[in-house]
Amino acid sequence: MGIVQGDQMILNIGPQHPSTHGVLRLEVRTDGEIVSEIKPHLGYLHRCFEKHSENVTYEQVIPFTDRCDYLASMNSNFGYVVAMEELMEIKVPERVDYIRIIMGELNRIASHLLALGVYGLDIGAFTPFLYMFRDRERILDMFELTCGARLLYNYMWVGGVSHDLPKDFEKICIGFLDYFEPQIKEYNNLLTYNKIFIERTADVGVIPADVAVSYGVTGPNLRGSGVKWDVRKDEPYSIYDRFEFDIPVGEGQFGTLGDCFDRYWVRMLEISQSVKILRQALKDIPDGNVHQALPKKIRPPKGSVYRRTESPRGDLGYYIVSDGTPVPYRVKMRSPAFTALSCLDEVSRGWMISDVIAILGSLDIVLGEIDR
Amino acid sequence: MSKYFANIYDTVNTLWTGMRITWRHMMNIKRDNVTLQYPEERWPRPERNIGFNHDNYNVIRSRLHVDIDECIGCLKCTRACPVDCIKIDTIKAPVRGEDIPNVGHTGETSSGTKKALLVSRFTIDMSECCYCNLCTYPCPEKCIFMVGGPNGSKHPIDYEFSEFDRNNLIYQFAKLITPGQKEALQNPTPEVEA
Numbered sequence: 001m002g003i004v005q006g007d008q009m010i011l012n013i014g015p016q017h018p019s020t021h022g023v024l025r026l027e028v029r030t031d032g033e034i035v036s037e038i039k040p041h042l043g044y045l046h047r048c049f050e051k052h053s054e055n056v057t058y059e060q061v062i063p064f065t066d067r068c069d070y071l072a073s074m075n076s077n078f079g080y081v082v083a084m085e086e087l088m089e090i091k092v093p094e095r096v097d098y099i100r101i102i103m104g105e106l107n108r109i110a111s112h113l114l115a116l117g118v119y120g121l122d123i124g125a126f127t128p129f130l131y132m133f134r135d136r137e138r139i140l141d142m143f144e145l146t147c148g149a150r151l152l153y154n155y156m157w158v159g160g161v162s163h164d165l166p167k168d169f170e171k172i173c174i175g176f177l178d179y180f181e182p183q184i185k186e187y188n189n190l191l192t193y194n195k196i197f198i199e200r201t202a203d204v205g206v207i208p209a210d211v212a213v214s215y216g217v218t219g220p221n222l223r224g225s226g227v228k229w230d231v232r233k234d235e236p237y238s239i240y241d242r243f244e245f246d247i248p249v250g251e252g253q254f255g256t257l258g259d260c261f262d263r264y265w266v267r268m269l270e271i272s273q274s275v276k277i278l279r280q281a282l283k284d285i286p287d288g289n290v291h292q293a294l295p296k297k298i299r300p301p302k303g304s305v306y307r308r309t310e311s312p313r314g315d316l317g318y319y320i321v322s323d324g325t326p327v328p329y330r331v332k333m334r335s336p337a338f339t340a341l342s343c344l345d346e347v348s349r350g351w352m353i354s355d356v357i358a359i360l361g362s363l364d365i366v367l368g369e370i371d372r
Numbered sequence: 373m374s375k376y377f378a379n380i381y382d383t384v385n386t387l388w389t390g391m392r393i394t395w396r397h398m399m400n401i402k403r404d405n406v407t408l409q410y411p412e413e414r415w416p417r418p419e420r421n422i423g424f425n426h427d428n429y430n431v432i433r434s435r436l437h438v439d440i441d442e443c444i445g446c447l448k449c450t451r452a453c454p455v456d457c458i459k460i461d462t463i464k465a466p467v468r469g470e471d472i473p474n475v476g477h478t479g480e481t482s483s484g485t486k487k488a489l490l491v492s493r494f495t496i497d498m499s500e501c502c503y504c505n506l507c508t509y510p511c512p513e514k515c516i517f518m519v520g521g522p523n524g525s526k527h528p529i530d531y532e533f534s535e536f537d538r539n540n541l542i543y544q545f546a547k548l549i550t551p552g553q554k555e556a557l558q559n560p561t562p563e564v565e566a
Contacts, residue, residue: 056454060453063454063506064454066504127390127394146431147431149503152502154504154505162505186393189389190394194390195383195385195387
């Protein structure tokens, strides 16, 4: 951090602070109330995911991927199993693909709802948080119906899913979507168009597109800066190429392109796009066996694979090296939240301390995934 | 100057919009109330029979339980567990598929499998368990499961099993065998002293 000169002061935010979204410690050098440097200290939630994976079999890695991004466990599972299937050259039945996309998109909605609600909470709006949690709860109920767990699912397996969908899941899910779509309008009226909220977020913490690209920021944070990049569209995995959906990008409607409001707004628009994908998937889902392609013993051939998928936080990549044994030689996870946090220092220089909280919230980081 | 008043108008207007929404919810408190008074009332658990031909699936995450009379000591659950919270010790049974009454060992499972091993220790440390449900799938006798669900009639659901002492979370399922009995089982024909 260097020498503190003159009026400068070092302020410690975290590791236990409600606005740091987990256990993150920020060492902030301030000049009065203006931030001149931020140094994030990581590792409070380090659980040796990558080293641990080298000591368990391939199917036992899946519960550990759950715990990395615990707000979007389905998407974490999804990335791992897609990578494994590419390595083993398994073709899963069509129903499995549809189930995975339904689950992934539902979890994307749940994760974005939490991100937006907690962002409002950081800024000082308490009510939207409760409303968004109420609706997130209904998604978790659907997950509980499907696989028994509400947060850490272990639902997607290599070559299939652990359970088929419950009997009238389609009806329940359509019912939820019909209930949920009008709620988005309510959130917008309650929080998005609120003048106080716009004043706190518009023009604050601008990430220009070139800075975002050079730091490797992905997902809604990158799209908020106006870059149209979505792995689901540009490098389709599973059967995402069959669905029709748009990639919302920031427009800077209340301030500059790439400010906190744009990142918030992209997430809000993405929820509607997920609803659109869900409706298409629920309409077309075929019948079939979900365990058909499940291998008896997972022993991939020698080789390696890198597969990227779009998690709610961005580009989630898995690099898996196999040496032909039932235990992986190496599992590397490319975490989108980690790269998002890395640009915090550059983005928040020159802003006030209260704006740092707004910037950090808009990046939507999950510390379980950053530390792994 | 006009921007100043426009700002004030915007603020009041958008605040009023938001307040109207919360007010509407407050008026419909009977319909919109989602808060549960937890210990008194509980959220209804979803129906576990998920249809199709998968009735035997245990779609539930709760406390693990073992029907020890059904266990044949094959160690498949131990190998499936990613956190190694299941520990099993076995002794070779003197005669395959025969009861040993003095240690409470039954020779056959309810599905008719003859046991070759006697399970002398079966512990599950529920404080280590990560509730991934991976141990329940490979079991050939379907004797390890999470309580509730399809087994609800025999073993009602239990997800509130906190303890004051951590050791109480280590569940012992095997029947108690004294060291003397263990010795006798391991050396079935001790040498007779001359």
